[in-house]
Amino acid sequence: MKRVAYLGPQGTFTQEAARRFFAEQDVQMIPFTSIPNALNAVEDKEVDHAVVPLENSIEGSVTMTMDWLIHHVSLKLQAELTLPIAQQLLAGSHKELQEVRTILSHPQAISQCRTFLHEHMPHAEIEFTPSTAEAVKRVTSDPDKPWAAIGPSFARSIYRAELLRSDIQDHESNRTRFVLVGATDLPQLHSPNAIAVKTTLVIELASDYPGALYQVLAAFAWRSINMTKIESRPTKKRLGSYHFILDVERKIDDVLLSGAIAEVEALGCDVQCFGSYPAYVHQVVNTTTD
Numbered sequence: 378m379k380r381v382a383y384l385g386p387q388g389t390f391t392q393e394a395a396r397r398f399f400a401e402q403d404v405q406m407i408p409f410t411s412i413p414n415a416l417n418a419v420e421d422k423e424v425d426h427a428v429v430p431l432e433n434s435i436e437g438s439v440t441m442t443m444d445w446l447i448h449h450v451s452l453k454l455q456a457e458l459t460l461p462i463a464q465q466l467l468a469g470s471h472k473e474l475q476e477v478r479t480i481l482s483h484p485q486a487i488s489q490c491r492t493f494l495h496e497h498m499p500h501a502e503i504e505f506t507p508s509t510a511e512a513v514k515r516v517t518s519d520p521d522k523p524w525a526a527i528g529p530s531f532a533r534s535i536y537r538a539e540l541l542r543s544d545i546q547d548h549e550s551n552r553t554r555f556v557l558v559g560a561t562d563l564p565q566l567h568s569p570n571a572i573a574v575k576t577t578l579v580i581e582l583a584s585d586y587p588g589a590l591y592q593v594l595a596a597f598a599w600r601s602i603n604m605t606k607i608e609s610r611p612t613k614k615r616l617g618s619y620h621f622i623l624d625v626e627r628k629i630d631d632v633l634l635s636g637a638i639a640e641v642e643a644l645g646c647d648v649q650c651f652g653s654y655p656a657y658v659h660q661v662v663n664t665t666t667d
């Protein structure tokens with residue numbers, strides 16, 4: 378049976394994404410306490426895959442995931458899944474908002490609810506936890522403490538939490554993009570349900586000169602290769618040195634994409650392919666009920 382690592386404990390959004398990736402398959406889901414631990418488990422061959430969050434529509438990239446993939450492991454993105462994210466304010470027992478002095482959650486979840494927190498709970502202190510479900514688990518372990526957690530409705534049912542407010546994310550259309558990661562490409566996952574096929578490239582410029590990035594982008598532009606995302610992350614070697622992470626809507630073996638990569642390499646850039654994979658979108662029904 379396949380072993381799949383996810384950011385635990387039970388009840389995280391990532392576990393829900395992992396379930397949806399393997400909807401009809403018998404797999405063993407294994408919770409890990411952090412994204413790096415889940416990715417390392419794949420690198421060390423303790424598990425076959427990991428499911429990790431990559432990007433959120435409100436807060437942007439999950440930099441922990443990006444940086445770990447770039448600097449610490451050598452793995453492939455095998456599929457992506459975008460899920461709606463609804464955040465619930467949960468506690469171990471019923472409380473009025475003004476009674477809550479501390480709010481616990483994952484930094485991404487806190488950032489997704491900034492407006493609600495600013496307007497309704499401006500005096501509450503924020504305590505970051507390794508995941509949303511961990512926050513829900515903690516607040517339900519001591520129900521009388523003046524604290525509450527931000528997390529998913531699946532965690533509410535697992536830890537029997539009280540719902541104080543539902544759907545507190547700043548934008549109704551909140552979405553997170555999760556990726557399935559493994560040691561190699563997974564061609565068998567390219568199914569007809571996919572809405573697109575993407576390739577993620579990580580490019581390091583040869584040197585810094587006027588128009589260097591423009592030249593790289595031109596290689597994709599004149600071939601009409603659609604870019605769905607571009608982002609820079611520090612290479613960590615020195616200030617002002619970056620990796621450019623590009624998502625393009627082509628398969629790696631597409632002749633135009635191979636041409637673009639060859640052109641960028643001819644400019645002296647280092648190009649790594651982090652995976653060529655299908656992209657899926659699944660709707661979650663009944664986000665606030667048990």
Ligand SMILES: O=C(O)C(=O)C[C@]1(C(=O)O)C=C[C@@H](O)C=C1
Pocket residue numbers: 384388389390391392430433439462483485486507508509510553
């Ligand atoms: O804490 C969780 O429940 C997670 O699965 C992590 C995570 C993330 O890091 O983005 C996943 C989805 C939401 O955007 C909030 C938190």
